[in-house]
Amino acid sequence: MNKSFEDCFSELQADMVSICLEYVKNRADKIFIYCSFESDIISSDYYYKINGRIVERHKLNDAVLSSEKYDVSIERQRGVIKILNGNIGKIIEICKEYGREMPTEMKLVYDVQKNSLKATYKYELQYANDPVKTADDIAMEWFQQIQAENS
Template sequence: MNKIFEEHVSDAQASMVRLALDYAGATADEVFIFVASEDGISMFDFFYRLNGSVVEKEQLNDVRKSGGGMYDSLNESLAWVLDAGLDEIDALEEKCNEFGAEMPTEIRIHYVVGSNEMRAKMSYEPKFSHSDDLTPGSLFDSWVGDVRGGSYPL
């Protein structure tokens, strides 16, 4: 694969990590990012390991560190982050088209804050468009459940 294209992919993944970290106020220990893009349907979502607990973005206030401020889990900042994540997906798709590369149908990113370590897995086979039962949301929820159960499948 073209080195310049790979840099665009890495930059997009790093931008997604920054979005999720900025939303949590950089207090998370780990960040898990889920991206789906298939048959015109896109989803960007994320969750965290914070203070030893796996929490979704809407649950940040329940486990925030003492003395920390409240997270805007319902209003403009969350909507902005989710929209910005979708913009990153669109930009990545444009780069894929520009370089003649296939757009991943799913990207899972795991970022460990303390060590600055990022792992990502990109899938290219259909994940939900072929199924009446699967949705991007159900795939995300399944991954959250796996991580809560102690598994880190990417």
């Protein structure tokens, strides 16, 4: 039986959540995943809510007691980004295969306790027409927005 577009798309998003959850060994309240594809450039980032604090992936230990340290090594961070970017590449392929428009931006918010995923998509350019902004700038703006909403 052939999988539907929605099944393929959902599986890849679930894999993104899974790798980000594995990175924190299931010890997070929420996971925030940013994905971007503009001008043939794939980009991603991910953040967490841990103990009520919104933290970047390399600052997880700022949100925990000293006995609960996370491994935030560069190698592990790069490994997650490689998988996220690979999944974005696969999403590009399934969008082509099914004749669907590829989002320029995906924001995934996974609530660990509720086991619920919320996703928002944009299809218009977010930074490609801006003379100075990059995908990293947009990702950081979202991180700062999440921080402000949770402070």
